[in-house]
Amino acid sequence: MHDIAKHDDSKGQYFWVWGALLILTAVEVVLGYKQVFSPPRMLEVLLLLSVIKSALIIGYFMHLKFEIALMRWLLVLSVVTCFIIMYFFFFPDADRIIKLGVQ
Amino acid sequence: MEHDAVHGLPASAHGAADAYEAPLFGAYSKKVGMWLFLASDSLTFGALLFAFSYNRIYTNPWPTPFHAQSIANATIMTACLLSSSLTMVLAVLAAKRGDRPWVRNWLLATMVFGTAFIVLHGMEWSKLIGEGLSLPGFASILGVSKGAASGELADISQNIPQFPQAFFGLTAMHMLHVTIGVIYLGVVAFRKWFLPALAVIWIAAALLIPSGNVFHYPVHVLGLGLLVAAVVLFFKPKHYDAHDVEVCGLYWHFVDLVWMFIFPLVYLMSTKVS
Numbered sequence: 275m276h277d278i279a280k281h282d283d284s285k286g287q288y289f290w291v292w293g294a295l296l297i298l299t300a301v302e303v304v305l306g307y308k309q310v311f312s313p314p315r316m317l318e319v320l321l322l323l324s325v326i327k328s329a330l331i332i333g334y335f336m337h338l339k340f341e342i343a344l345m346r347w348l349l350v351l352s353v354v355t356c357f358i359i360m361y362f363f364f365f366p367d368a369d370r371i372i373k374l375g376v377q
Numbered sequence: 378m379e380h381d382a383v384h385g386l387p388a389s390a391h392g393a394a395d396a397y398e399a400p401l402f403g404a405y406s407k408k409v410g411m412w413l414f415l416a417s418d419s420l421t422f423g424a425l426l427f428a429f430s431y432n433r434i435y436t437n438p439w440p441t442p443f444h445a446q447s448i449a450n451a452t453i454m455t456a457c458l459l460s461s462s463l464t465m466v467l468a469v470l471a472a473k474r475g476d477r478p479w480v481r482n483w484l485l486a487t488m489v490f491g492t493a494f495i496v497l498h499g500m501e502w503s504k505l506i507g508e509g510l511s512l513p514g515f516a517s518i519l520g521v522s523k524g525a526a527s528g529e530l531a532d533i534s535q536n537i538p539q540f541p542q543a544f545f546g547l548t549a550m551h552m553l554h555v556t557i558g559v560i561y562l563g564v565v566a567f568r569k570w571f572l573p574a575l576a577v578i579w580i581a582a583a584l585l586i587p588s589g590n591v592f593h594y595p596v597h598v599l600g601l602g603l604l605v606a607a608v609v610l611f612f613k614p615k616h617y618d619a620h621d622v623e624v625c626g627l628y629w630h631f632v633d634l635v636w637m638f639i640f641p642l643v644y645l646m647s648t649k650v651s
């Protein structure tokens with residue numbers, strides 16, 4: 275099986291990633307339930323934590339970290355570009371609404 | 378015997394290895410195909426999540442109906458999915474070692490976690506609907522019994538329909554993906570022996586779920602899954618190898634990944650502090 279992503283296949287690293295994901299989830303729950311931040315700031319913080327969690331899942335569990343650079347960059351850049359285009363569709367109006375006072 | 382790195386063919390097999398181009402992405406075609414599918418599916422979920430965020434911003438006040446019990450339930454669901462990702466990656470490792478019994482064990486563990494997620498989510502839906510959270514289509518299309526006519530969730534359904542629309546739309550789409558994932562894992566783990574088990578689960582669920590429940594008709598997705606799995610297994614029977622396990626693992630991790638955004642956006646941003 276030469277073409278399965280080659281990397282250090284120790285089980286330990288997967289348990290570490292799993293533990294980190296559970297801890298990050300616990301942090302999210304505490305932040306969300308205690309309502310530590312205002313809603314817009316909370317959205318930013320939770321999204322940041324979600325992006326970190328998704329990077330761990332994509333990088334380690336889905337092994338993208340161990341694929342060749344061409345595949346890595348092409349997939350990530352194409353999806354991120356589409357999300358940026360969606361962002362430009364949605365968020366200028368969302369920003370206008372926030373400035374109107376909606377929280 | 379020395380093997381061709383790309384196709385697993387013997388290198389000396391009449392020069393067959395030379396007849397194929399080297400893969401552009403350094404990976405076999407099934408894996409590239411699954412990555413492309415996941416990229417397109419991420420745009421589907423991305424659009425839904427952007428729409429949800431937009432709804433969230435322009436609706437003032439946004440309902441915050443999720444009490445401690447709902448948050449605890451959703452946290453357990455999240456832990457189930459994260460644990461299922463761990464067992465999935467262990468199945469991939471076992472597949473690389475060629476350890477077929479452990480591949481099956483880890484895939485079965487992944488299916489159990491996935492099924493636990495679906496059951497918990499179904500119970501959460503039923504509870505919310507019973508308390509009055511509803512959409513017009515539930516009664517007319519799905520024949521769902523009406524929940525509480527008054528109360529916090531009934532008021533939300535009446536006055537802020539964006540909330541149930543966004544909540545049910547996003548979570549139903551995700552639940553469908555998890556269900557398809559569990560069936561996919563069952564096919565890879567047990568092949569044709571999975572079909573009778575799936576048939577029994579489908580029939581039992583169809584008989585046990587009462588007619589007023591929101592899942593009374595959607596449970597027949599299992600029957601559709603059974604049909605598709607039967608067609609695949611009977612028309613193209615094969616022994617699923619390490620590549621197949623890795624590819625179905627990609628799908629499963631993606632389902633987990635999407636939930637990492639749905640959980641904070643849908644649940645934690647709508648938490649009610651008692």
